[in-house]
Amino acid sequence: MRAGAIGRTRGQVVGGATAALGGLRRVWTRAAQAVLDLTLPTLCVACREPVAGDGLCARCWSQLSFIAPPYCEKLGIPFVYDPGPGMLSMQAIADPPAYSRARAAVRYDEIAKALVHGLKFHDRTDLAPTMGRWMARAGAPLLTDADLLVPVPLHWRRGFSRRYNQSGALAQVIGRQAKLPVAVEALQRVRSTAHQIGLSRSERAANVQGAFKVPKHRKAEIHGRRIVLIDDVLTSGATVDACARALLRARAVSVEVLVFARVVDTLKSPI
Structure with missing residues (x-):
């Protein structure tokens, strides 16, 4: 005892x-x-003013332009009025992409640019969860029908210098949100390309032509799958179109595109 x-x-x-x-x-x-x-103190990623939480202050948040219907069914470009379901823009008819549909969470303006550049160039990986959640909400119809998420890859040299792929970080967040697998290495950038900034539409397309492929040992992962391609920004669409073509050559059933922000020069009218 x-x-x-x-x-x-x-x-x-x-x-x-x-x-x-x-x-x-x-x-x-x-x-x-x-x-x-x-x-x-934590600073707003856009205006650098102190902020209570992470990301944006209230003023910058109010200026963020979320994309909602009505928009082109194929390209996701917003319309100035609602023409009814299934309407396409002139751009989608004149120059249809290889992918089936594209959706974006926000318009690419100064606030969205600050978020993208923070994640992409300034190691602000803490922004990925919020950006990814917004993307998951904007792309819910695409994700419901998807089998697999594939992030747009970086060339290995650029990936080595940045230490991470911003599209991959967003894809991981969306995958957890939508309960979908993410194939990080299913698509490879086999040729280093110049930055697309400042290039015309035709120059952008030429810049990324033949830059992507699905490795032989990953083709079974793509064959017969409905793919959602994940990227941070859609400008001319040349990069995601080249990626979609590579995935379709590997016998993907379909490829759709989900990005955080897309460039919208002006609000488009349907045909």
């Missing part, structure tokens, strides 16, 4: 000491975080 009592006493002492150390550790962590919040 005495030995048992001593054993319980020792256990209580050890347990109490462990709990006390855990409590001290939590107090220290909260104190350190409070000091960081005071000395290094």
Whole structure:
């Protein structure tokens, strides 16, 4: 009895000491975080003003332009009025892409640009969860019918310098949200391409021609699947179109496109 009592006493002492150390550790962590919040306040990614949470301040949030119907059924370009279901834009009829449909969460304006550049160039991977959730909401009809998510890949040299692929980070968030698998290496960029910024539509298409392929050992993963291609920004559509063609050559059933932001020069009218 005495030995048992001593054993319980020792256990209580050890347990109490462990709990006390855990409590001290939590107090220290909260104190350190409070000091960081005071000395290094979180800044709005767009205007750099202090913000209570992460991402955008209230003023910049109010300026973000979400895309909602009515829009072109194929390209997702917003219309100025509702022409009825299934209507296509002139661009979709004149120059139809290889992919079936494209959807974007927001218009690519200065606020969206700040978010994209923060994620893409400034290691703001903390922005991916919010951006990915917005994309999942905008692309819900595409994701419902999908089998697999494929992010637009970086060339290995660019991936090495950036350390991560922003499209892959967004795809992982959307995959968790929609409960879909993500095939990170199913598509490869086999040729390093120049930046698309400043190029005309035809120059963009030529720049990415033949730049993507599905490796032989990944073709079974693509064959017979309905793919949603994930990227950060859609400008002319040349990059996602080249990716879609590579996936279709690997016998994907269909390819659709979901991006965070798309460039909209002016709000389009249907035909």
